[in-house]
Amino acid sequence: MAGLERISMTIEKDLIEKFDEMRTRNNLPNRSEAFRDLIRQRLVEEEWEQNSIESVATVTLVYDHHKKEISDKLVTEAHHHHGMVMASMHIHLDAHNCLEVIALKGMPEELREFGEHLIGIKGVLHGKFVMGPPFSK
Amino acid sequence: MAGLERISMTIEKDLIEKFDEMRTRNNLPNRSEAFRDLIRQRLVEEEWEQNSIESVATVTLVYDHHKKEISDKLVTEAHHHHGMVMASMHIHLDAHNCLEVIALKGMPEELREFGEHLIGIKGVLHGKFVMGPPFSK
């Protein structure tokens, strides 16, 4: 393990308060250690994306199907990138809301770009891109 | 096994010829036996539908996503029947064609009615309803 370095930063008062409350709830007494965990998690995902090896990813979307013909937009997008989209699963949560999970394969950079694009479609209430490991077909 | 009965029927010449060719390809030398198999298969499905017990079913659809906003129609239909639709899976076959499999649960009669309705949506190239057995949630 390399030596430790002392760094400092400015942060909004209410943000650091909420962070400290979260640490208490989650039993993370050491603030520096909690910060280091956040950084490590971020770097792991970053590392995979540095590789130029075909990888998998999933995109989780929640949207209201009444709004703006999102289903058609998603299908159209998926077909324009149909080499990247392996399959998707759709669950009708209630009379309004859909959960859709889309499984992708491709180069890490294009996966993230396409994933972020899907999440950004107007009417999507919630979206999350999950980068997976490389694989060898 | 009950006694045999001799029945007769009229059938188009080319249809019975194709049926006989099919029997040859599939190694089914006995024409009566081949007919009886068709009837038995039909009756098994029928039997499940006679039950008034909650059952499962799947609908397999192939359609061209460019045509007539079918994806939106399917999602809208599914939400109107969201108690019946458990989940669906969508695969982009090529730049045009989609394969969609929809898993349903409900009373046999309403399952078939909804399944046939989905298959009948304008633009669906191919559809098949598969009745499954009853289950107890």
Place this chain on the structure above:
Amino acid sequence: MAGLERISMTIEKDLIEKFDEMRTRNNLPNRSEAFRDLIRQRLVEEEWEQNSIESVATVTLVYDHHKKEISDKLVTEAHHHHGMVMASMHIHLDAHNCLEVIALKGMPEELREFGEHLIGIKGVLHGKFVMGPPFSK
């Protein structure tokens, strides 16, 4: 339309009785016409399988997951044929029973062979193979 031919066959008494009851329930007054429908349906599927063009198919399975490690068998089978298996969807119907739908692509003959093989795995309570149309990736 070609000319009509009169054919006759032998059939178990109780089978033809059930068939006639089914026709009554389904409003199919003409017995010959009901037979011709069964034959036509069978021939359509047969026709697709005659083609040597890459096609899609789905397999619907219901099984009790407690029995005989079926899930592992299915996954192992799917990996041995992973060029053929596009994706599968799994729904837990209750504490015992699973619904699994498997989407396949490949040559019609190998699709049916693999589909029938899956349905025949010991412990599968119900299975149905659905042949789909050819597609061009």
Place this chain on the structure above:
Amino acid sequence: MAGLERISMTIEKDLIEKFDEMRTRNNLPNRSEAFRDLIRQRLVEEEWEQNSIESVATVTLVYDHHKKEISDKLVTEAHHHHGMVMASMHIHLDAHNCLEVIALKGMPEELREFGEHLIGIKGVLHGKFVMGPPFSK
């Protein structure tokens, strides 16, 4: 916006170096701002989990199906929690690796607990839990 606070912490030298390199690649010149983003993301997920409202979540898993009968373990786990598991999708990436996405609904706390448990199953190469928003069935 509340006032700013200056905080300091200790961090491994190589970790902060990698973090700075990542910021450069991603065009995030301000180190404090990059930290604040990490914190905010963490808090948003946390917030949803504070709610005691039925919510959705997905779990993305990558595993080698040859190892340790993971498929059977996953199916068994899913059935033990079948009120929580809505459906799952399985894709065979290559002769060894599977991608599985599992859609869950339930109380936020139990969702995370079950999700972390699945990710922790021996043989899982990669797993990620994504908390979704509350919904009203």
